Amino acid sequence: MSWGRAMDRWMPVLRALLSVIAGFAAGLAVTWVAGESPWNVFMILIRSAFGSWYDLGMTLFYTTPLLLTGLSVAICFQAGLFNIGAEGQLTLGALAAAVTGVVLAGLPWPLAPVAAAAAAFGTGAFWGWIAGWLRARRGSHEVITTIMLNFVAAGLSSYVALYLFPNPDSQNPETRPVAKSFLIQHLSVFGDAPVSTALILAVAMCVAYGFLMRRTVLGFELRSVGQSERAARVAGIDPGKIQILAMVLAGGLAGLVGVGEVLGNAEKFKLGFSPQYGFVGIAVALLGRGNPVGVAAAALLFGALHKGTGDLDFETENVTRDLSMILQALVILSVSADGLWDWVKRRV
């Protein structure tokens, strides 16, 4: 392998790493303004994300949904689409899992969580299909429709949770708990952390995504459409069909977030449970550059960030968990700006 070829291959990785470092540096500089030592804050982040089995478990608990939404956004990127709708898709997926657990309470154990997972995938997929269909057949831009669909999903889920299946034992905006047979196993190494077999499911999805993109005809067609809709069309690929399929798969992947959340953690659907998992998925996919390993690494990074910043509230005087959003924003910005990189390259 020539030097140039090696550069081509590793340049994206290098760029991703530099983006993360630049984003973190800028974000930690903000903590300095708040009168904290950035190094101290950084060490707290590391410690509380990875300091114990429990901490690592919590990090992985947050990694699970981010891996799924990251894949959801990534698969759309591959097909040349922008899925901003993962938030809505995962909301309805979680709702579907919870409703299944209430309505089909009689289902026995191994079948029950599988049915709930299928419902979550299916509902998310349906929500993705709407945007895909609108794009492919009506030409409506998926960015706008998925934003709108996020709000519709929020409204619908609120109605279903509060009016159709409200929790009679609680004042909180949530559904009734699912039957016990629906709950999935926690991974016991991590102590009390609610990290469950859903993590294994998410990793399996990541592997499946890699297989799809690298080995299958469908993955090849999906990427071809993303590269050039017209060339794909001339080659005999129906871009509309592929776009719809990409949105369906993306919706399904996002919908699976409901498995970990409902069957592995809350045991019910709680309104507003997601701290913007869908949007953070955009950052995960961008940083991962469509590569399954990259997406997994990015999901872990943002999961750790979420967990790590959670402890800032108690461990520092002035820095709050809000730092999480700031760091994510700065990382996304430094990943996104091609021109910025050209500019840097010219100087170096």
Added chain:
Amino acid sequence: MPRTETSASGAEAPAVELVGLSKTFGSVRANDAVSFRVERGSIHGVIGENGAGKSTAMKMLYGIYTPDAGKILVEGKVRRWRSPQDAIAAGIGMVHQHFMLAGPHSALDNILLGAETSRRAWSWLPPPLRPIDRSAARAKLQALAERYSLPVDWDTPVERLPVGIQQRIEILKLLYRDARILILDEPTAVLTPQETQDLFANLRRLRGEGKTVLIITHKLKEVMAVTDRVTVFRGGKVTGGVETEATSPQELADLMVGRAVHLQVKVPPQPEPGQAALRLRDLKLTGREGGVERLKGVSLEVRSGEVVGIAGVEGNGQSELLESILRPAELLSGRVEVLGQDVTDLPTAEIKAMGVGWVPEDRHRDGLLLNRPVRENFLLGLQSSAAFSRSGLVQWGEVDAAVKRALEEYDVRPRDPDVNAGGLSGGNQQKLIIAREFERKPRLLVAAQPTRGVDVGAIEFIHDRILKARTEGAGVLLVSSELDEVLALSDRILVLYEGRIVAEFTRAQADEKRIGAAMGGSA
């Protein structure tokens, strides 16, 4: 004869004089010591084939490119432009081939854009915030329109106006800015014959009012019809400058093409034509925009073992004809048969899988994934074929073996399946496409503009391959705007004009003059 000496200044100086202009892009010498002069109050043709350098020269004159060497004199003064704005200020205007008009806006706004004036009463406001004095602009335009007989409906969104009127708006834009020298880039490419006549009448009127007009074109007939003098480009150089009255289309063509490069295709004897590989019956198609009928009942047949060439000026329905073979479902009416089977209701993939090789007219847009490696571009369209896929999985091992063989056989350079298609030269990209499309062993080959933007060596190679397909019994439909190419390769030639086949010639009957006449609509 190009002249190189600097002319006298003052009123007698020519409108434009280019002296030794050179421009290099990468390794390509687009202009090599180009010199010529354009007299005031004349219509001057600038002709040459694609890539001959005529556009580069005009773009330097208009300030889009900066010359590497040489001088530009406008009305006797040496000029250096930093941008087109400088050229505009010096009285030069250009009508681009793709109009610079915003569809939803009125003709008035499109014209006055960037040259807005305001009433005195608003002068206390910062200039960008001042209201536009549209009535003053309208009055000035109305006067211009009357003087040059260029009537336009000022208030209709330009997207609702015919192309000829849109071009008129572009010309008015230049006149509004007091341009004295007008450059028109391929102005007739999108016009109907009637609109072309109107345009020429307008240009003559402009000349009568003392304006200087430069027309970039490759249509000899039009050069003969409207210009006073002609400058001919070939291979980045000026090969001749002649008075139109003293020349003939034949002489211009000679200057344009140069004998050495002229097509010398050895055509093997034609095999006995067999069954119909492609049969089109009365195809009608309406364009997406404007609802204009683009195909008005096209019928034709391509038999196996013959090359049928479609000649015609671009924009006479070629693209639509090609589209409708790939996607007959979008036809308004008509019937498409491939290898004896009615495919009118079939999707593209199934039609191609029957054994159709396809060389698209725009390879960057329709033929390649520019940011993906050669390997994937080779697979594109073959991904579902039995050779390269099993139960939905791509057999990359077999793909790699086939790519390796094909790069060798079709002499694609570099022989590297990992390099991105966008990094190949035009000729190698086209050879890659040919390699891919021949992988199916096509029984019908559709080749559109197969040698456009391709170097000489590759042209020969591609022509040989097309003829080889014919020898092996494939039916070939060749669509090309290069008449030479059509003449050299085709067993039969059909002329497409305004969505109709207006003439048919066999190889024996084929004669450049008669075909040219048919292409111009006077068959």
Added chain:
Amino acid sequence: MFEELWAILASTIRVTTPLLFAALGGLYSERSGVVNIALEGKMLVGAFAAAAVALATHSPWLGAAAGAGAGALAGVAYALFVIRWRADQIVAGTAINFLAIGLPPFLCKVLYDSTGGTPSLALSDRFTFEPVALVALALLLTWFWMRRSRSGLWVQFAGEHPQALDAAGVGVNRTRWMAVLMGGVLAGVGGATLSISLSSSFTREMSAGRGFMALAALILGKWRPLPTAAACVLFGLADAMQIRLQGVKLGGGAPIPTQFIQILPYVVTILVLAGVVGQSRAPKALGLSFRKA
């Protein structure tokens, strides 16, 4: 009955005001060809800055000015990335939104030692009817500016046919910069309206999706000032009805599900986008960065 209507009307006007500010802000930027999904973030920083400055100076006017300034600053950050460095507009917009969710609560902690909000403003430090008058003025000026002014025409061409604008000698990216800044100012004032008029302090994520609703209104209004304003009023009415009906019991004792009124604006927008009801055509060059040939 009359009182009820009056209450709904007043409430409609109140909730429409910030929405219309944001939608007008979006109009400037989107007509110039720059997508603005960062409206939400610009509102948030505007809301925070306005509350903080009004708190410190006891002047709602200075607060509003600070809101405008903060919105403009967010606009600068956005423009720097999407125009100067040609970042994807959706991606950078998402990042700006994240930043605007995180930064104000972070600063609240530092400045006020509170968890994500500013202390309450005294009634005298707040606006009452002034934002309504301001937004009406902004609407009229925008309408007039777009129809009549030179830069109004430039902005429209920057979004519709940037090459033509460039060929006419007007800088496309400079025009877009100005439009994005103006958009930031208006969205910032819209945010200020939330924190110093509609409520008495800044609270975490208080814009609650209004930036996106403004985007929906812009689409529904076909990117034109007056129809966009009409769409904002329609959405404002839906919002007012929804607030009014919350907790109201039907005959059977069940509360009215207001969610359906809540989602109405979005459903209508989707239907318009799908071409089921009317048609809305975006500026042709929307979302595309411009580089000179």
